[in-house]
Amino acid sequence: MADLELQNIQKSYGATKVLHDINLKIDDGEFVVFVGPSGCGKSTLLRLIAGLDDITGGELFIGGQPSKKLSPKQRNIAMVFQSYALYPQMTVAENMGFSLSLERRPKPEIREKVEEAARTLKLEALLDRKPGQLSGGQRQRVAIGRAIVRNPQVFLLDEPLSNLDAALRTETRVEIGELHQRLKTTMIYVTHDQVEAMTMADRIVILNAGRIEQVGTPMELYNSPATEFVASFIGSPKMNLITGPAASEYQAVTIGIRPEHFDIVTDAPHWQGQITLVERLGHNTIVYARVPDVGPVTISLEGQHDYEVGQTVGLGADLSKVHRFDSAGRPVG
Amino acid sequence: MAARYLVFGVLALIAFLMTAPSAMTLFTALKPPEELIRPAWTPPTAITFENFGRVWTDGGFRRYFLNTVLISTVDAIVMIVLASMTAYAMVFMSFRGKLALQVLFVVGLMIPVTAIILPLYTTVRSLGLINTHLGVIFADLALAMPVFVFMFSSYFVSIPKALHEAARVDGATELQIYRRVVMPISIPAIITTGLLEFMWSWNDLLLRLVLLPRDGMRTLSVGLLNFQGVQTRDVAGISAGAVIMAIPVILLFLFFQRHFVRGMTAGAVK
Numbered sequence: 173m174a175d176l177e178l179q180n181i182q183k184s185y186g187a188t189k190v191l192h193d194i195n196l197k198i199d200d201g202e203f204v205v206f207v208g209p210s211g212c213g214k215s216t217l218l219r220l221i222a223g224l225d226d227i228t229g230g231e232l233f234i235g236g237q238p239s240k241k242l243s244p245k246q247r248n249i250a251m252v253f254q255s256y257a258l259y260p261q262m263t264v265a266e267n268m269g270f271s272l273s274l275e276r277r278p279k280p281e282i283r284e285k286v287e288e289a290a291r292t293l294k295l296e297a298l299l300d301r302k303p304g305q306l307s308g309g310q311r312q313r314v315a316i317g318r319a320i321v322r323n324p325q326v327f328l329l330d331e332p333l334s335n336l337d338a339a340l341r342t343e344t345r346v347e348i349g350e351l352h353q354r355l356k357t358t359m360i361y362v363t364h365d366q367v368e369a370m371t372m373a374d375r376i377v378i379l380n381a382g383r384i385e386q387v388g389t390p391m392e393l394y395n396s397p398a399t400e401f402v403a404s405f406i407g408s409p410k411m412n413l414i415t416g417p418a419a420s421e422y423q424a425v426t427i428g429i430r431p432e433h434f435d436i437v438t439d440a441p442h443w444q445g446q447i448t449l450v451e452r453l454g455h456n457t458i459v460y461a462r463v464p465d466v467g468p469v470t471i472s473l474e475g476q477h478d479y480e481v482g483q484t485v486g487l488g489a490d491l492s493k494v495h496r497f498d499s500a501g502r503p504v505g
Numbered sequence: 506m507a508a509r510y511l512v513f514g515v516l517a518l519i520a521f522l523m524t525a526p527s528a529m530t531l532f533t534a535l536k537p538p539e540e541l542i543r544p545a546w547t548p549p550t551a552i553t554f555e556n557f558g559r560v561w562t563d564g565g566f567r568r569y570f571l572n573t574v575l576i577s578t579v580d581a582i583v584m585i586v587l588a589s590m591t592a593y594a595m596v597f598m599s600f601r602g603k604l605a606l607q608v609l610f611v612v613g614l615m616i617p618v619t620a621i622i623l624p625l626y627t628t629v630r631s632l633g634l635i636n637t638h639l640g641v642i643f644a645d646l647a648l649a650m651p652v653f654v655f656m657f658s659s660y661f662v663s664i665p666k667a668l669h670e671a672a673r674v675d676g677a678t679e680l681q682i683y684r685r686v687v688m689p690i691s692i693p694a695i696i697t698t699g700l701l702e703f704m705w706s707w708n709d710l711l712l713r714l715v716l717l718p719r720d721g722m723r724t725l726s727v728g729l730l731n732f733q734g735v736q737t738r739d740v741a742g743i744s745a746g747a748v749i750m751a752i753p754v755i756l757l758f759l760f761f762q763r764h765f766v767r768g769m770t771a772g773a774v775k
Contacts, residue, residue: 222674223673224670224673224674243673244674245673245674249674251670251674253667255665257670257671259668259671259672259686259690261689261690270672270677270685271675271676274675274677274681275676318671318675322675
C-alpha cells in the first residue's frame, strides 16, 4: 500500500497540452475516482501514473518515492484495463500468475497465490479456461484477479465496467467496493459515469479539459460544487441551469437547481410550466416542463404521480438549495 | 438459372486452364520414352516412375533437393524471427528514426531483384560468400525482408495495444512480451511468412544461378536447367524434376492452408 502525490503534472502531445498542472494527493488506502467527460484527460492521467506514457512536466511520488522515471513494474502498480486485456492464449490461471512467473517465483507459490485470488473472486471453477470461453463479467473478474495476485501498492482501474451490461455493472461495482474494503489498498478508478463515481469513491476528482475542476467527497461535490461544470456534471438527472432574468433575480448570471429540489405546487407557485414529458420509474417520477422566460426544467418527484403531457403546473423550489454562479461559472457569495 | 450455369462454365474453364499445365507435366513425367511423341495432354497408357529415378540419381536431384531444403528452411525460420522482431519494434515500440526505417522498408518493397542483381553479386562476392548457402540465404533475407515486415506489421496492428500495455504493467520486458504474449497469438502470420518465404526460396532461380555457380551447391530450380540443352530438351526429365520440386510445396500448402488464408486476410476486415 502507498500514498500518491502528483505535483504540477503536465502532459503534452507535441504542441498540444492535454493535462495542465495537476496537483493531487491521494492517501494510503483511499479509493479515488477520476471522473469527467470524454477527452477530459482522466485516462491519460491514469496512464501517466501507471508509467504507460511519459510525464511531460511535474513529478509523481508513489509511497514518497519520485516515480516519474520508473517503469510500470518498478512502480509496483497493477492496472485493470477497459478491454480487460487478458492474454487470449493463456488460461485464467496463467493470466493471473503471469506477473509472478515473470519474476521466476516457484510454481507452488504462484499456484497458491492464484488460487487465493480465485477464491476471493469466485473464479476457482474457471482457472483452466481460456478468456474466450468466459462471459464479460467473468473476464472482468479475471482482470481484477490478475491485479490482486501481484499484491501491488496501488490499483489502477480504467473504466473497468464500461463493457458490462447494466445489471452486471451494478453487481460488479458492489464487488469492487467490497474488495477495496477487504484489501485496503489505494485504488484509482477512472470512469465517465458519475453514478459510479458517487457510489464508489472516498473522494472524487472531477476533470475537465485537462484541468482538475474540484476534488472532494461525493457529498461535498453534490452539495457545494466549486464550478458550474461540477454542478452540472454531478447528479442524475442533471442540475437545471437557468440564465437570464430568472437568474438575475438571485444576483447571479446562472442559477442551478437540482431536479429533486423542485416541487410541483398549487399554492403560490414560483413559476408556471407546461409538461412536455413524464418518465415514470416507479420509485420516482421525472417531469420535464417548459417554463416561459426560463426554458426547459427537469423536476424529480419522489413516488408515483399522474401528471400528463400538456398539463400546466406550478413549480416551487427549495430556495435554500439554489446554487448561484457568476459569468466565469464560479459560485457567487 | 442460365446466368448461374454461365458463371459455373467460366469458373470451370478457368480451373481447367490453371490445372492443365500441371496435369500435362505430371502426364509427361509418368510416360515411358515411347509415349513421349504423343501429345502432352494425353494421359500415359502405361505409368512409369523411371524418369523420377533417373532425375533423382543421374540428374543429381538428390543433392539439389537437400541444398534446396536447407536454404529454404533456414530462410523461412530466420525470416520469421527477423521480420517479426522488426515488425514488433515498428508497431509496439517508440524509438528515434522509426519513421525513416519504415520509409526504407517501403522503398525496399518497390525495388525488383533484377534491378540490383549485379550490386548484390558484388556485395556477396566481397563478403566471400559466393558458392555458399549462407550467401544465398543473406541475399534472400535482405530482399524479402520488407514484404514480411509489412505482413507482420499488418498483423500486429490488429493486436490490441492494451495487451502490450498489460504485459508491461505485469513487469514483462519487450523481449518477454514478444515471446510470451505477441508471438503465441500470431500463429497465422508466422505460418504465412514461413510458407511464403519457403516457397519463394524454393522456386527462386535467378539468385541461385548467379550466386551458386558450383554444381554441388545448386538447388532444384537451377538443376532443372541441366535437362535443357541448346538444341535438345529432355522433356520427361524436366517434367519429373518439376513434379519433384512441386510436391513439398503442395504438401505444405495443404497442411497449413487454413492458417495461411487467415494470415493473408489478417487486417483486411475488423
